[in-house]
Amino acid sequence: TPRVFSGIQPSGGLTLGNYLGAIKRFVDMQEQGIETIYCVVDMHAITVWQEPDALRRQTRELAAGYLAAGLDPSKSILFNQSQVPEHAQLGWVFNCVARMGWMNRMTQWKDKAGKNAEKASLGLFAYPSLMAADILLYHATHVPVGEDQKQHVELTRDIAAKFNNDYGVEFFPLSEPVIEGAATRVMSLRDGSKKMSKSDPSDMSRINMTDDADTIAKKIRKAKTDPEPLPETPDGLEDRPEARNLVRIYAALAETTPQAVLAEMGGKQFSEFKPALVDLAVDRLAPISEEMSRLMQDPAEIDSILGRGADRARQIATPILQRTYDIVGMIRG
Numbered sequence: 144t145p146r147v148f149s150g151i152q153p154s155g156g157l158t159l160g161n162y163l164g165a166i167k168r169f170v171d172m173q174e175q176g177i178e179t180i181y182c183v184v185d186m187h188a189i190t191v192w193q194e195p196d197a198l199r200r201q202t203r204e205l206a207a208g209y210l211a212a213g214l215d216p217s218k219s220i221l222f223n224q225s226q227v228p229e230h231a232q233l234g235w236v237f238n239c240v241a242r243m244g245w246m247n248r249m250t251q252w253k254d255k256a257g258k259n260a261e262k263a264s265l266g267l268f269a270y271p272s273l274m275a276a277d278i279l280l281y282h283a284t285h286v287p288v289g290e291d292q293k294q295h296v297e298l299t300r301d302i303a304a305k306f307n308n309d310y311g312v313e314f315f316p317l318s319e320p321v322i323e324g325a326a327t328r329v330m331s332l333r334d335g336s337k338k339m340s341k342s343d344p345s346d347m348s349r350i351n352m353t354d355d356a357d358t359i360a361k362k363i364r365k366a367k368t369d370p371e372p373l374p375e376t377p378d379g380l381e382d383r384p385e386a387r388n389l390v391r392i393y394a395a396l397a398e399t400t401p402q403a404v405l406a407e408m409g410g411k412q413f414s415e416f417k418p419a420l421v422d423l424a425v426d427r428l429a430p431i432s433e434e435m436s437r438l439m440q441d442p443a444e445i446d447s448i449l450g451r452g453a454d455r456a457r458q459i460a461t462p463i464l465q466r467t468y469d470i471v472g473m474i475r476g
């Protein structure tokens with residue numbers, strides 16, 4: 144039977160990339176009636192420095208974002224990673240299964256550690272191994288993610304296969320990445336070759352879920368583009384990364400395809416297209432950000448939803464971790 148797992152780091156405020164590439168897809172899968180488990184991955188967030196108060200606030204804000212976007216704690220399990228210690232425990236076992244060479248090849252590691260890998264945390268290097276534990280602790284079969292996480296889900300499959308092979312068992316499933324929709328890789332508004340990220344130093348590079356209408360309008364107005372009008376079909380976007388990005392964002396927000404957007408907007412200048420995009424973005428994001436700020440007024444309620452979610456997550460995780468320990472040869476009391 145299918146079981147969905149995914150997570151987002153509370154490493155900053157949620158972006159439009161997180162919404163279109165991840166959260167909106169999480170809601171779709173929840174509504175298909177599949178078993179869905181969604182996590183706030185705070186242990187991943189501290190692989191780079193987080194101020195403790197900011198981490199607490201961002202954890203609650205991300206949970207509020209999940210709820211405001213339509214995740215429902217009576218349909219999905221919603222929880223915070225560090226409240227289920229089995230993630231760290233299985234993560235350690237996988238640190239001993241995964242190979243240094245595998246981690247070295249990860250593009251996120253190369254991007255985030257940069258040229259100064261000596262100064263990166265050990266946790267940042269081991270990130271994909273903990274992510275494999277997140278997924279496999281629930282024997283999840285499907286993992287909805289943005290394009291940038293595909294390599295990590297593939298590595299999760301490698302870890303599952305090596306564990307099964309090393310111990311001669313058929314225990315962990317080979318989980319499938321689910322990367323769908325018009326906006327699986329939303330790009331920075333300032334640089335069409337860079338992914339939009341919540342940890343990008345430039346706030347103008349991204350639309351935050353909590354940005355007000357004026358801020359969204361300003362960021363889209365200033366978004367980098369080229370001087371040509373929009374093409375009539377998507378192949379006309381091939382060498383135009385910034386234009387392609389805005390068309391994909393529009394399509395994802397309107398729940399249609401780039402073809403359909405260009406059938407309507409082809410031939411128009413950005414001076415006409417951008418205001419239409421602003422209207423659409425404000426229309427879709429404003430209700431979510433309003434609900435987020437309403438939820439944030441009652442942090443205790445958010446904490447209690449996360450606490451109940453953690454209890455439910457542990458009911459699935461505990462027997463899987465116990466079985467793993469038995470397979471590995473660890474004694475349990």
Ligand code: ATP
Nearest residue numbers: 152154160164165288289327328329339340341342
């Ligand atoms: P950070 O910069 O701290 O890594 P992030 O914005 O990349 O933050 P993550 O928590 O790493 O967010 O990723 C959460 C989910 O959002 C993942 O499924 C990821 O693939 C997806 N995602 C992140 N950025 C984008 C983007 N620009 N377009 C589409 N999906 C994205």
Ligand code: MG
Nearest residue numbers: 152251291340
């Ligand atoms: Mg990321």
